[in-house]
Amino acid sequence: xxxxxxxxxxxxxxxxxxxxxxxxxxxxxxxxxxxxxxxxxxxxxxxxxxxxxxxxxxxxxxxxxxxxxxxxxxxxxxxxxxxxxxxxxxxxxxxxxxxxxxxxxxxxxxxxxxxxxxxxxxxxxxxxxxxxxxxxxxxxxxxxxxxxxxxxxxxxxxxxxxxxxxxxxxxxxxxxxxxxxxxxxxxxxxxxxxxxxxxxxxxxxxxxxxxxxxxxxxxxxxxxxxxxxxxxxxxxxxxxxxxxxxxxxxxxxxxxxxxxxxxxxxxxxxxxxxxxxxxxxxxxxxxxxxxxxxxxxxxxxxxxxxxxxxxxxxxxxxxxxxxxxxxxxxxxxxxxxxxxxxxxxxxxxxxxxxxxxxxxxxxxxxxxxxxxxxxxxxxxxxxxxxxxxxxxxxxxxxxxxxxxxxxxxxxxxxxxxxxxxxxxxxxxxxxxxxxx
Amino acid sequence: xxxxxxxxxxxxxxxxxxxxxxxxxxxxxxxxxxxxxxxxxxxxxxxxxxxxxxxxxxxxxxxxxxxxxxxxxxxxxxxxxxxxxxxxxxxxxxxxxxxxxxxxxxxxxxxxxxxxxxxxxxxxxxxxxxxxxxxxxxxxxxxxxxxxxxxxxxxxxxxxxxxxxxxxxxxxxxxxxxxxxxxxxxxxxxxxxxxxxxxxxxxxxxxxxxxxxxxxxxxxxxxxxxxxxxxxxxxxxxxxxxxxxxxxxxxxxxxxxxxxxxxxxxxxxxxxxxxxxxxxxxxxxxxxxxxxxxxxxxxxxxxxxxxxxxxxxxxxxxxxxxxxxxxxxxxxxxxxxxxxxxxxxxxxxxxxxxxxxxxxxxxxxxxxxxxxxxxxxxxxxxxxxxxxxxxxxxxxxxxxxxxxxxxxxxxxxxxxxxxxxxxxxxxxxxxxxxxx
Numbered sequence: 001x002x003x004x005x006x007x008x009x010x011x012x013x014x015x016x017x018x019x020x021x022x023x024x025x026x027x028x029x030x031x032x033x034x035x036x037x038x039x040x041x042x043x044x045x046x047x048x049x050x051x052x053x054x055x056x057x058x059x060x061x062x063x064x065x066x067x068x069x070x071x072x073x074x075x076x077x078x079x080x081x082x083x084x085x086x087x088x089x090x091x092x093x094x095x096x097x098x099x100x101x102x103x104x105x106x107x108x109x110x111x112x113x114x115x116x117x118x119x120x121x122x123x124x125x126x127x128x129x130x131x132x133x134x135x136x137x138x139x140x141x142x143x144x145x146x147x148x149x150x151x152x153x154x155x156x157x158x159x160x161x162x163x164x165x166x167x168x169x170x171x172x173x174x175x176x177x178x179x180x181x182x183x184x185x186x187x188x189x190x191x192x193x194x195x196x197x198x199x200x201x202x203x204x205x206x207x208x209x210x211x212x213x214x215x216x217x218x219x220x221x222x223x224x225x226x227x228x229x230x231x232x233x234x235x236x237x238x239x240x241x242x243x244x245x246x247x248x249x250x251x252x253x254x255x256x257x258x259x260x261x262x263x264x265x266x267x268x269x270x271x272x273x274x275x276x277x278x279x280x281x282x283x284x285x286x287x288x289x290x291x292x293x294x295x296x297x298x299x300x301x302x303x304x305x306x307x308x309x310x311x312x313x314x315x316x317x318x319x320x321x322x323x324x325x326x327x328x329x330x331x332x333x334x335x336x337x338x339x340x341x342x343x344x345x346x347x348x349x350x351x352x353x354x355x356x357x358x359x360x361x362x363x364x365x366x367x368x369x370x371x372x373x374x375x376x377x378x379x380x381x382x383x384x385x386x387x388x389x390x391x392x393x394x395x396x397x398x399x400x401x402x403x404x405x406x407x408x409x410x411x412x413x414x415x416x417x418x419x420x421x422x423x424x425x426x427x428x429x430x431x432x433x434x435x436x
Numbered sequence: 437x438x439x440x441x442x443x444x445x446x447x448x449x450x451x452x453x454x455x456x457x458x459x460x461x462x463x464x465x466x467x468x469x470x471x472x473x474x475x476x477x478x479x480x481x482x483x484x485x486x487x488x489x490x491x492x493x494x495x496x497x498x499x500x501x502x503x504x505x506x507x508x509x510x511x512x513x514x515x516x517x518x519x520x521x522x523x524x525x526x527x528x529x530x531x532x533x534x535x536x537x538x539x540x541x542x543x544x545x546x547x548x549x550x551x552x553x554x555x556x557x558x559x560x561x562x563x564x565x566x567x568x569x570x571x572x573x574x575x576x577x578x579x580x581x582x583x584x585x586x587x588x589x590x591x592x593x594x595x596x597x598x599x600x601x602x603x604x605x606x607x608x609x610x611x612x613x614x615x616x617x618x619x620x621x622x623x624x625x626x627x628x629x630x631x632x633x634x635x636x637x638x639x640x641x642x643x644x645x646x647x648x649x650x651x652x653x654x655x656x657x658x659x660x661x662x663x664x665x666x667x668x669x670x671x672x673x674x675x676x677x678x679x680x681x682x683x684x685x686x687x688x689x690x691x692x693x694x695x696x697x698x699x700x701x702x703x704x705x706x707x708x709x710x711x712x713x714x715x716x717x718x719x720x721x722x723x724x725x726x727x728x729x730x731x732x733x734x735x736x737x738x739x740x741x742x743x744x745x746x747x748x749x750x751x752x753x754x755x756x757x758x759x760x761x762x763x764x765x766x767x768x769x770x771x772x773x774x775x776x777x778x779x780x781x782x783x784x785x786x787x788x789x790x791x792x793x794x795x796x797x798x799x800x801x802x803x804x805x806x807x808x809x810x811x812x813x814x815x816x817x818x819x820x821x822x823x824x825x826x827x828x829x830x831x832x833x834x835x836x837x838x839x840x841x842x843x844x845x846x847x848x849x850x851x852x853x854x855x856x857x858x859x860x861x862x863x864x865x866x867x868x869x870x871x872x
Contacts, residue, residue, distance in 0.1 A: 067723035184660060192662040221678065224620060226628035228685040229725055230734075234717045235681050238674070238709070242657065245671050249664040269712060272751040273674070273705030280748060281670045284774065288507035288846060289665055289854040298666075312716060315708040315758065322751065338720065410724060418725040 582815025
């Protein structure tokens with residue numbers, strides 16, 4: 001295989017929602033209360049919902065900027081690459097990067113719809129969640145059949161409503177839904193609570209994968225203001241290690257045979273260590289803890305249920321036999337600063353030296369198709385889905401770097417480098433100017 | 437090489453301090469205020485210091501119990517294997533396990549002397565730290581020359597006092613000292629603070645390795661009472677991932693060429709992932725963060741300064757070229773429940789299939805000797821230091837499992853298995869009975 005022959009499906013990208021997203025999908029009675037993008041007197045944009053400003057319009061959506069400006073936080077929609085919020089431009093950006101399929105996480109509602117879950121008016125909140133999902137499935141993914149894996153957000157405050165929504169969107173062809181890695185951090189019951197049973201059951205029965213994204217529950221470590229920002233960036237993916245342990249030793253995962261969970265943006269290179277440690281702990285301690293995995297080991301349960309993904313992770317590729325070759329998927333993370341866009345195929349290929357075509361195909365697209373219930377070849381002939389074929393359609397996409405894109409500076413560089421305190425300060429000021 | 441030919445040096449074991457440890461080493465004026473082991477009316481023992489009971493006499497010191505009783509928390513010294521607190525018995529237990537050398541962490545003062553650091557009377561506290569170190573170096577390690585790597589505890593409240601203590605104990609042959617993985621969690625400045633400069637400088641100049649043990653700063657995740665206890669046990673070693681990131685991107689580590697830091701009980705299998713991630717983050721983000729590693733990468737800085745260790749970690753052995761073969765050491769964790777005692781050589785050997793003698797020797801003892809400034813062969817001929825030679829001296833050590841060893845039960849098993857809530861409850865009741 002050559003790099004241009006790969007078929008790439010990314011199971012973790014992001015949408016910066018367009019302002020017109022609520023126009024066609026919210027029930028008329030709630031239309032006036034939907035989130036609105038407001039242009040502020042200082043020239044910045046802000047989403048406003050129920051009188052509150054949301055943190056940002058395009059959090060870290062810096063694809064297409066020169067690396068020197070990755071830290072400039074966009075403060076207006078026109079500072080973003082159009083592919084961040086416009087679905088046709090997104091397809092162009094996928095094509096030019098050789099990416100066939102994409103699963104896109106929400107921004108405005110939070111990863112798990114927590115913006116809506118925080119509202120007192122739960123009837124309104126549920127309507128917003130349904131409208132968001134309808135827009136995402138019909139408006140965004142529906143615009144280009146075969147190019148997106150639809151992903152719903154849940155009504156976190158009511159597991160029965162969540163189950164109903166899983167079944168409702170499944171009938172519309174959506175078989176993925178988000179869930180936080182540590183629901184207790186958002187004020188919800190832990191995954192060891194019986195509360196979630198209706199939700200797990202619905203996902204199990206509908207073949208719906210549960211997508212747990214980094215930062216969806218466990219908060220980033222931001223306490224040490226003097227620490228270089230790299231410490232936070234380097235530590236974020238592996239924040240899902242704890243979630244992997246919670247899931248592997250949970251009761252519910254062993255109960256629902258068909259249930260699949262994706263650790264979104266969690267990386268893969270740490271998984272062999274985790275699995276060995278989980279088995280060691282089980283075999284070493286089960287006599288007093290009374291845990292019982294029957295004829296299985298914790299690592300077996302992990303491999304039966306949990307799907308990992310990576311952006312650029314040579315260690316994970318090298319140790320893929322220990323992770324489970326059927327459990328590894330790939331992601332692009334467009335348009336966030338960790339993305340390898342628009343050279344994803346070239347970056348990925350460097351990690352694939354000596355890997356068989358069969359294993360490459362599993363990691364690049366076959367596993368994603370299987371676990372996420374996604375069949376692009378029902379819409380597009382396979383030969384039109386390769387990196388080379390997609391790139392041949394995108395010859396007029398502008399890849400010049402957008403210098404001076406605008407936004408908030410990350411730091412005054414007083415310490416010589418960007419610290420966590422600098423970035424906390426940068427975020428805090430994003431919502432400091434009044435709406436009008 | 438055969439398993440019995442290995443020479444094993446463990447860089448992470450633990451002492452349960454004997455009650456007479458203060459007799460010969462504390463200055464006369466403070467003798468009455470030294471911690472005392474008190475036998476309570478309910479039959480349990482408790483250390484008492486400045487009117488406060490300490491949590492336990494032998495926290496998790498369960499070596500020699502049947503695995504069914506690993507969870508029974510010892511509540512009296514006579515419930516422990518003698519090797520936990522008696523140095524001659526410890527040597528027998530090392531011999532029977534084929535272990536030549538051992539670095540032993542403190543229990544009563546905490547890993548970093550935080551029991552003393554919490555006291556208002558800093559003169560008394562400093563005297564206690566010095567007395568502890570003198571007992572550890574002269575009383576414990578000094579009893580069997582060549583068999584222990586001495587390890588001091590610091591005066592965490594004063595970096596200059598710490599530096600002085602580094603130099604004082606170095607003159608006594610001690611070239612290792614503890615430090616917490618997240619000092620801010622104990623109320624001290626972060627490692628990015630200039631505060632610690634005198635300490636780092638003293639360690640650099642004296643060739644003293646800084647030993648950062650799991651649980652010394654970052655607390656275990658104990659919030660979710662319904663979670664199986666395995667989640668906590670499986671997640672604890674990798675709690676040092678964040679510390680590895682803090683160190684690698686810190687200013688001070690690049691400043692002191694000679695400074696070495698050990699990640700004690702941190703495991704090794706996750707290190708290749710960490711190093712790849714650290715380099716990715718640096719190369720991807722340095723343009724806006726302004727971090728500058730000169731002609732090096734973060735992974736180079738890690739390998740120049742940071743020493744890892746593992747109990748049983750086949751993944752780390754397999755990926756040792758990515759960690760750095762000179763950075764890997766081995767540990768036994770006697771007498772805690774994760775230990776492989778008394779079959780450490782057999783357990784370790786399973787992970788060494790296909791590994792060259794040179795690499796085995798580095799991981800089992802040569803790296804520990806180099807980084808911890810430890811030369812057992814100055815005291816014992818090399819041929820007397822192998823697993824086989826040591827075991828031949830320990831033919832009369834009683835290895836029968838001590839059933840019904842006593843202590844606090846971990847759980848009523850109401851959930852079917854031990855939960856985090858059960859263990860929190862168990863610990864809380866350990867100090868609930870009055871002293872008299």
